Amino acid sequence: MSSKxxxxxxxxxxxxxxxxxDRDQAHYLFGVMRMGAGDGLSLxxxxxxxxxxxxxxxxxxxxxxxxxxxxxxxxxxxDLWLLFAPIKKARTDFIVEKAAEMGARRICPxxxxxxxxxxxxxxxxxxxxxxAAEQCGGTFVPSVEGLEKLxxxxxxxPAERRLMFCDEARVGQxxxxxxxxxxxxxxxxxxxxxxLIGPEGGFxxxxxxxxxxxxxxxxxxxxxxxLRADTAAVAAMTLWQLRHxxxxxxxxxxGQGPTAPGGRP
Amino acid sequence: MSSKxxxxxxxxxxxxxxxxxDRDQAHYLFGVMRMGAGDGLSLxxxxxxxxxxxxxxxxxxxxxxxxxxxxxxxxxxxDLWLLFAPIKKARTDFIVEKAAEMGARRICPxxxxxxxxxxxxxxxxxxxxxxAAEQCGGTFVPSVEGLEKLxxxxxxxPAERRLMFCDEARVGQxxxxxxxxxxxxxxxxxxxxxxLIGPEGGFxxxxxxxxxxxxxxxxxxxxxxxLRADTAAVAAMTLWQLRHxxxxxxxxxxGQGPTAPGGRP
Numbered sequence: 451m452s453s454k455x456x457x458x459x460x461x462x463x464x465x466x467x468x469x470x471x472d473r474d475q476a477h478y479l480f481g482v483m484r485m486g487a488g489d490g491l492s493l494x495x496x497x498x499x500x501x502x503x504x505x506x507x508x509x510x511x512x513x514x515x516x517x518x519x520x521x522x523x524x525x526x527x528x529d530l531w532l533l534f535a536p537i538k539k540a541r542t543d544f545i546v547e548k549a550a551e552m553g554a555r556r557i558c559p560x561x562x563x564x565x566x567x568x569x570x571x572x573x574x575x576x577x578x579x580x581x582a583a584e585q586c587g588g589t590f591v592p593s594v595e596g597l598e599k600l601x602x603x604x605x606x607x608p609a610e611r612r613l614m615f616c617d618e619a620r621v622g623q624x625x626x627x628x629x630x631x632x633x634x635x636x637x638x639x640x641x642x643x644x645x646l647i648g649p650e651g652g653f654x655x656x657x658x659x660x661x662x663x664x665x666x667x668x669x670x671x672x673x674x675x676x677l678r679a680d681t682a683a684v685a686a687m688t689l690w691q692l693r694h695x696x697x698x699x700x701x702x703x704x705g706q707g708p709t710a711p712g713g714r715p
Numbered sequence: 716m717s718s719k720x721x722x723x724x725x726x727x728x729x730x731x732x733x734x735x736x737d738r739d740q741a742h743y744l745f746g747v748m749r750m751g752a753g754d755g756l757s758l759x760x761x762x763x764x765x766x767x768x769x770x771x772x773x774x775x776x777x778x779x780x781x782x783x784x785x786x787x788x789x790x791x792x793x794d795l796w797l798l799f800a801p802i803k804k805a806r807t808d809f810i811v812e813k814a815a816e817m818g819a820r821r822i823c824p825x826x827x828x829x830x831x832x833x834x835x836x837x838x839x840x841x842x843x844x845x846x847a848a849e850q851c852g853g854t855f856v857p858s859v860e861g862l863e864k865l866x867x868x869x870x871x872x873p874a875e876r877r878l879m880f881c882d883e884a885r886v887g888q889x890x891x892x893x894x895x896x897x898x899x900x901x902x903x904x905x906x907x908x909x910x911l912i913g914p915e916g917g918f919x920x921x922x923x924x925x926x927x928x929x930x931x932x933x934x935x936x937x938x939x940x941x942l943r944a945d946t947a948a949v950a951a952m953t954l955w956q957l958r959h960x961x962x963x964x965x966x967x968x969x970g971q972g973p974t975a976p977g978g979r980p
Contacts, residue, residue: 525939544809551946553938587941673818673962674790676852681816684946688953697938 455483455491456500458580458591459515463498467517468506480508492521494583496591499523525589527553528695529642531611534558534683535565535649536597541680542567545647546575546594548680550582552687553695554592558644560600564651570597600646604660611642613667616686618652618676640694645686647679720748720756721765723845723856724780728763732782733771745773757786759848761856764788790854792818793960794907796876799823799948800830800914801862806945807832810912811840811859813945815847817952818961819857823909825865829916835862865911869925876907878932881951883917883941905959910951912944 457479461469471479479485487508493501493515500522503515532554536542542559549557557579559570575594583591607613646661653661661667672685691697722744726734736744744750751773758768758780765787768780797819801807807824814822822844824835840859848856872878911926918926926932937950956962 527940547943548946548949551940551942552950553940585941585943673956673960675792675816675818676850677816678812678850681813681949684813684949685817685953688950689957691938692954692957695938 455479455485456584456587457491457493458584459493459495461495463493463495463501463517463520465517465519469493469503469515469517471513471515473511476509476511476513479505480510480513490518491515493517494589496583496589497524499525500589522589527555527588527590527592528640528691530554530687530690530695531556531558531642531644532592532647532683532687533560533600533603533644534647534679535560535562535600536567536570537650537679541678542570542575543578544680545683546578547582548684549687550579550588550592551586552684553691554645554687555590556595557592558595558603559597560603560646561597562600562649563654563657565649566651568597572596600657601660604664607664607666608642609666611644611666613661613664614643614645614686614690615661615664615667615669616645616647616672616682617658617661617669618648618682643690643694645683645690647683647686650679720744720750721849721852722756722758723849724758724760726760728758728760728766728782728785730782730784734758734768734780734782736778736780738776741774741776741778744770745775745778755783756780758782759854761848761854762789764790765854787854792820792853792855792857793905793956795819795952795955795960796821796823796907796909797857797912797948797952798825798865798868798909799912799944800825800827800865801832801835802915802944806943807835807840808843809945810948811843812847813949814952815844815853815857816851817949818956819910819952820855821860822857823860823868824862825868825911826862827865827914828919828922830914831916833862837861865922866925869929872929872931873907874931876909876931878926878929879908879910879951879955880926880932880934881910881912881937881947882923882926882934883913883947908955908959910948910955912948912951915944 457475459469463469479491485491485505485508487505489505491503493503499520501517502519502521503517506514506516530553532549534545536559546557561568572594579594580591662669670686670689672682677685722740724734728734744756750756750770752770754770756768758766764785766782767784767786768782771779771781795818797814799810801824811822826833837859844859845856927934935951935954937947942950
């Protein structure tokens with residue numbers, strides 16, 4: 451893991467581009483990391499790849515950076531949404547962090563019949579996704595959507611987006627090969643998908659019936675033990691990445707290979 | 716998820732067996748959960764399966780339970796060890812919790828050249844493993860070993876135990892099919908294995924060289940993004956369970972099927 455500072459900025463990046471810093475960013479770079487004028491770091495904005503930049507001006511309450519050269523192109527993760535029912539604060543934060551690391555493109559908190567929480571701090575969760583992208587070397591930041599009722603989301607579910615639905619009522623049953631025969635694995639080009647992780651109390655009978663009836667849904671079991679929602683999120687994303695995403699098995703090149711479009715150069 | 720109380724006890728379980736409670740257990744059952752004499756709960760001790768029990772005597776500082784009947788046999792997870800380098804407290808706790816949920820049989824904190832921490836609270840980590848087993852419906856509790864130097868562990872590495880080693884220097888490379896051809900998948904009977912998760916600073920060049928030279932080692936990459944150690948632990952255990960453990964794909968029965976020996980009835 452590189453010890454080089456990586457910073458997300460909500461600003462266009464290009465050769466010679468000046469990037470202003472807000473007070474928090476200035477505090478982090480110059481106060482916490484003790485950087486000064488001329489020091490180098492990496493920038494990304496989720497759109498223009500990763501850039502090498504230098505500190506142009508260091509101040510206590512602000513400053514600016516200058517983007518020098520692109521070091522990596524944008525690496526979009528596969529077109530995967532993670533839908534989950536918010537749980538206790540620390541575990542919700544954790545799910546968002548893990549979704550960013552594991553390569554989800556969109557994070558959708560959903561309210562289910564048995565969800566306890568009826569609101570989320572969307573800005574705080576988005577900040578967690580940014581921090582995870584800074585940490586994991588990503589050039590993309592998944593968007594954290596507002597809390598929405600699962601039913602409303604299913605009412606307008608896109609016809610082409612498949613939904614991997616982890617039904618804990620199936621604990622102890624075999625794990626289906628959601629990809630079908632292995633020859634059908636499509637790598638990062640395997641079409642749009644979503645993963646739905648249920649709440650701690652499980653899905654209601656009505657929700658379960660509706661999900662099973664959804665033509666786009668594929669029901670999976672996550673092994674013989676009951677997993678907490680945060681564990682289930684990581685395990686389900688691993689399963690999906692192995693079968694449909696950008697974790698490709700040796701000797702099975704598909705799509706454009708491991709470096710694109712969801713991979714790292 | 717059942718709302719029934721599940722309690723781990725370090726005591727033999729059998730029909731009619733009386734199980735004394737210590738002060739903490741009494742506080743939890745009678746103070747927190749408001750249970751009283753005659754109320755039912757589930758017990759397990761990691762050896763005798765799960766038992767239905769009733770409160771025999773409820774006191775402020777103690778009490779006793781009576782085991783009535785076995786409700787499930789012992790379900791051992793596959794013979795998998797998880798080796799990891801301790802990191803910050805919350806993430807170390809998390810790794811132990813996840814190892815118990817995901818079905819490791821033994822949890823081994825290891826000290827690597829770049830590990831910051833030189834001690835662990837073994838009793839606290841073991842308590843986390845117990846709590847995770849109570850939560851996830853398990854009948855087995857993995858043992859948390861004392862902190863040991865990675866080199867010392869490798870010096871006496873068992874000849875028959877394979878080691879899945881997650882080398883972050885391979886980030887961006889293809890994920891090897893550690894099972895070889897899919898026909899070779901052996902389910903829960905696939906021999907003893909261990910998974911080694913590196914520290915945040917990565918392995919040292921000397922460690923990497925030694926691990927690559929170990930005949931039992933299989934190097935894997937966990938996809939194109941750098942994962943934090945706690946995420947890597949869950950992802951690697953998922954990968955392993957899918958290919959070698961008790962998460963079996965539909966239509967690929969192997970060993971004794973999904974209910975034994977690592978499964979749930």
